Amino acid sequence: MPEEVLRLPFPVQKFIDALKKETENTFEKLVAECKPDWPNWYSFSKVMAENLIVETASDLPVAVLRPSIVFCSWKTPLRGAQGFVKIYHGVSDTKINLIPVDIVANAHLIAAWCVGTSRAPTPFIVNCVSNEKLSPRIQEMVDYTLDLTKRYPAPRTFQMTTWVYFIKNPIIHWFFSFYEHYVPAYVLDLLRKITGKKPRLVNLYRYIDKIGDSLYYFTAHGLKFDGSNMLYLNRLLHPDDKKVLDTDTKELTYHELIESLPEGACFYDWTQDKKSPQSRLKLSKQ
Numbered sequence: 091m092p093e094e095v096l097r098l099p100f101p102v103q104k105f106i107d108a109l110k111k112e113t114e115n116t117f118e119k120l121v122a123e124c125k126p127d128w129p130n131w132y133s134f135s136k137v138m139a140e141n142l143i144v145e146t147a148s149d150l151p152v153a154v155l156r157p158s159i160v161f162c163s164w165k166t167p168l169r170g171a172q173g174f175v176k177i178y179h180g181v182s183d184t185k186i187n188l189i190p191v192d193i194v195a196n197a198h199l200i201a202a203w204c205v206g207t208s209r210a211p212t213p214f215i216v217n218c219v220s221n222e223k224l225s226p227r228i229q230e231m232v233d234y235t236l237d238l239t240k241r242y243p244a245p246r247t248f249q250m251t252t253w254v255y256f257i258k259n260p261i262i263h264w265f266f267s268f269y270e271h272y273v274p275a276y277v278l279d280l281l282r283k284i285t286g287k288k289p290r291l292v293n294l295y296r297y298i299d300k301i302g303d304s305l306y307y308f309t310a311h312g313l314k315f316d317g318s319n320m321l322y323l324n325r326l327l328h329p330d331d332k333k334v335l336d337t338d339t340k341e342l343t344y345h346e347l348i349e350s351l352p353e354g355a356c357f358y359d360w361t362q363d364k365k366s367p368q369s370r371l372k373l374s375k376q
Contacts, residue, residue: 091156091315093215095140098124102142129307143213151209153201157194157218158315159308162351164190164342177267179302180309182229182256187315189220189339190347196335200323216319220339224347228256228309234348258310271295 098105100120108117121134128134136156143152197218205214226234232254257263272295279289302309324337332338 091217091313093217093316093319095144095154095213095215096137097144098137098141100124102138102145105138129311130304132304133307140213140215148212151205153205153214153216155194155197155201155216155218157197158187158189158220158313159305160191160194161188161224161347162190163192164339164347164350176254176270177263178228178254178256178309179258179260179263179306180228180256181258181311182227182232184228184309185225185312186228186231186309187219187225187313188344188347189218189224190342193220193337193339194218196337197320197323200326200335200337204323204326214319216323217315217317218320219315219317221342223343224339226344231344231348232256234345235351238348238351256309267295267299 100123105117105120108120121128124134128137140154143154197216201214201216236254255266257266272292275291275295279291282289282291320337324332327335327337
């Protein structure tokens with residue numbers, strides 16, 4: 091993926107007008123004439139946004155950041171994340187590029203400073219990606235995560251997770267997902283309803299599935315990114331600034347990053363922690 095705007099054959103306004111005034115078929119015909127074929131509407135909408143910037147704001151100091159797969163934070167404000175799903179839609183041998191969310195935030199700040207202090211004839215495009223060490227195969231990520239759950243069991247779980255499947259075939263994926271996710275979710279939601287609580291697990295899995303559908307192309311196809319501008323942003327920083335706005339991941343490995351997951355899991359979540367506000371504030375400063 092080059093660090094440049096992939097131009098569409100028509101002005102963006104033509105696509106917008108087709109959506110507003112004409113039939114959906116007209117819009118789809120316009121999209122069909124755009125090459126290469128876009129994997130989903132999520133990706134195409136991003137391309138439309140970038141083209142709109144080029145067409146209407148190329149004279150403004152604008153930067154466009156494209157993060158790969160945003161993962162848990164590396165250093166700040168709270169390392170780790172939470173959540174666990176057993177059935178995914180994808181290919182287990184696919185290599186995916188992970189970028190810590192705090193690195194993405196830092197890159198946004200540096201890019202804004204960069205375009206604000208210097209001018210360029212075109213928008214500044216940055217593929218916000220990490221090093222090769224943060225591009226594990228999906229199966230490697232699954233195996234290591236499972237080992238992590240054995241060492242740090244999550245509280246309030248209703249079943250022991252010993253495996254996770256990435257399934258490419260959509261029909262087989264739906265079948266296993268229904269059995270492993272939705273059947274327990276329907277049962278637990280029924281129990282919650284009986285006890286006077288609001289059902290929420292089924293809706294949660296539906297939300298997760300929508301996200302999975304959007305990410306399927308990226309979990310089934312390995313992508314390579316040009317990260318030259320990401321490296322350029324890091325070179326712009328003074329050594330003292332790098333202590334606060336670090337974007338250099340060359341020394342970070344996937345294993346080191348994922349080891350921080352338990353620190354941000356639900357048993358460190360302030361919404362579940364019973365400590366007083368004073369105790370929580372003291373703990374957050376450690």
